Amino acid sequence: MDDDIQHRLDTIAPLIVDGSPHAVALGFRIDRLTPGKAAMSAPYSEALIGDPETGTLHGGVITALLDHVCGMAAFGGLGAKDTPATLDLRIDYMRPARPGQDIHAEAECLKSHGLVAFVRATAHDGDIDDPVAIAQAAFMITRASKAAQERAMKAMRGEHPL
Amino acid sequence: MSRALLDTLMTAPYVARFGVRLEVKGTELTGVLPFDNDLVGNPLIPALHGGAVGAFLEIVASGSLLLSQPLQKLPKPIDVAIDYLRPARAQDVYARAIVARSGRRVANVRAEAWQGRTDAPVATLHGHFLITPESSDPAPVQR
Numbered sequence: 508m509d510d511d512i513q514h515r516l517d518t519i520a521p522l523i524v525d526g527s528p529h530a531v532a533l534g535f536r537i538d539r540l541t542p543g544k545a546a547m548s549a550p551y552s553e554a555l556i557g558d559p560e561t562g563t564l565h566g567g568v569i570t571a572l573l574d575h576v577c578g579m580a581a582f583g584g585l586g587a588k589d590t591p592a593t594l595d596l597r598i599d600y601m602r603p604a605r606p607g608q609d610i611h612a613e614a615e616c617l618k619s620h621g622l623v624a625f626v627r628a629t630a631h632d633g634d635i636d637d638p639v640a641i642a643q644a645a646f647m648i649t650r651a652s653k654a655a656q657e658r659a660m661k662a663m664r665g666e667h668p669l
Numbered sequence: 670m671s672r673a674l675l676d677t678l679m680t681a682p683y684v685a686r687f688g689v690r691l692e693v694k695g696t697e698l699t700g701v702l703p704f705d706n707d708l709v710g711n712p713l714i715p716a717l718h719g720g721a722v723g724a725f726l727e728i729v730a731s732g733s734l735l736l737s738q739p740l741q742k743l744p745k746p747i748d749v750a751i752d753y754l755r756p757a758r759a760q761d762v763y764a765r766a767i768v769a770r771s772g773r774r775v776a777n778v779r780a781e782a783w784q785g786r787t788d789a790p791v792a793t794l795h796g797h798f799l800i801t802p803e804s805s806d807p808a809p810v811q812r
Contacts, residue, residue, distance in 0.1 A: 529718035532707035556682045558743055565683030566727055566746055571720020575710075578719075590711060593719040597750040649714070649756075 512542040515587040523579060530575055533568055537579075542587070543616035545579035547572060550609045562606035569610060573598060573628050573642040576614040581624035581646035584616025591624060591646035598642045608632035610639065622648050671735040674743055678731055689725060691732045698736050700729035702762040702782075709759065717757035719792075722782055726751065726764055726794035730778040733766035734798060741801040744776065749796035757791040760784050766794075776800045 523537050524530045524547075533555065538546040549555075549564070549572045557565025574596055581591040604610055613635065614628035623645060630640045678684065679691060687708065690701040702708070702725045710718025727746060734744045766780035780794040 526712065527718065528706050528709040528712065529721050530710070554682050554686055557684075559677065559681055565681060565724065567683055567687075567720065567724020570723040570727065570749075570751075571718055574718070574720040574723065590713060592716075592756065593751075593753045595750065595752045596719065596723060597748065598746075599748045600746050603745075 509542050512583060512587045516540045516542065516583055519587065523575075527575070529571060533571055535572060535575060538611070540579060540583065543580055543584040543619070544614065545576050545583065546611065546613045547576040547579070548609050548611045551607050556606075561603065563603045564606075564610065566600065569600075569604070569612075569630050569640050570596075570598060572610060572612045573614075573630055573640065574644070576612040577626040577628050577642060577644040578646060580614035580616040580626045580628070581619070581644075584619040584624045584626070585621075585646075585648055589648040592649045594623075594645040594647050596642060596644040598640050600640050601638050604632045604639045611635075614642075670738070671740045674740060675732060675735045678728065678735065678743060683724075684728055687721065687725075689728055691729070693736060696736065698729070698733050698765065700725060700732065700764040700766075702764070704759055704761050714756050715759050717759070717762065719751070719753055722753075722757050722762060722792050723749070723751045723794065725762060726766075726780045726782055726792060727796070729764040729782075730766045730780045730794060730796055731798065733768060733780070734771070734776055734778060734800060737768050738771065739803040741803055744798035744800050747775065747797040747799055749794055752793050753791070754793065755789065755791045757782070758784060762791065763787075771800065771802075773802060774799065 612630040617625045628642045631638045692699045708721045764782040769777040782792045783790045
């Protein structure tokens with residue numbers, strides 16, 4: 508069962524960033540993906556600074572990274588077949604990220620049953636025991652319509668805009 | 670209001686990168702997140718990335734805090750809870766925030782984002798922000 512899921516995760520892994528324009532825009536990388544667990548990172552970029560005085564990355568980068576990595580853990584936790592949508596996302600910002608440091612995030616699906624998955628994640632800038640932020644989120648499976656899927660595949664091949 | 674800090678908030682590279690605008694009319698602030706393909710999280714639906722919508726709500730919450738009173742520094746988020754009510758479609762997003770309570774150190778803010786209709790919000794945010802009001806006592810001396 509887990510082997511099947513792992514196989515589907517491996518197949519879809521290249522699309523997890525490349526298939527999401529916002530993840531591409533923020534330069535996300537996928538580090539690890541196993542059933543119910545995911546690790547991703549966001550490289551430091553001056554174009555994504557939130558406070559010019561301190562040079563720290565904007566909280567939005569961490570929000571998006573945590574949402575994305577939680578979504579991936581939920582996707583694997585729910586069997587790696589359907590796209591999960593975020594129901595809610597709660598983030599505690601423990602401390603500012605250090606300027607110049609990449610952000611790493613690790614997520615774990617705590618429980619999933621059919622339609623809903625509960626996920627917890629940690630974001631850090633080098634030491635996971637000294638996190639920048641922690642998150643807890645709930646996801647629900649959505650089934651995109653066939654027409655919407657075909658439209659999206661065409662858009663991703665550059666055949667027509669979304 | 671903290672006009673200079675509002676400018677700092679809006680000219681931050683991340684905020685400028687995604688084209689967020691704050692429209693101020695008197696004491697009321699409306700945030701605008703113009704649609705951009707770089708905001709799309711899931712092209713299958715297509716829906717905007719939850720992180721992009723969450724970040725936008727956070728910016729509008731900070732902007733509303735800066736508009737409501739003079740602060741010495743940009744508000745720093747302590748925690749945020751975002752509820753996603755509907756997929757945010759490939760269109761502009763708008764948001765407004767209410768400062769529920771503003772103390773000497775911490776402010777409690779609620780924000781709501783919508784697209785077509787204000788009565789059909791796509792996401793809401795509830796968060797606490799660390800603030801430094803100009804009138805507050807100086808920070809305790811570090812020893």
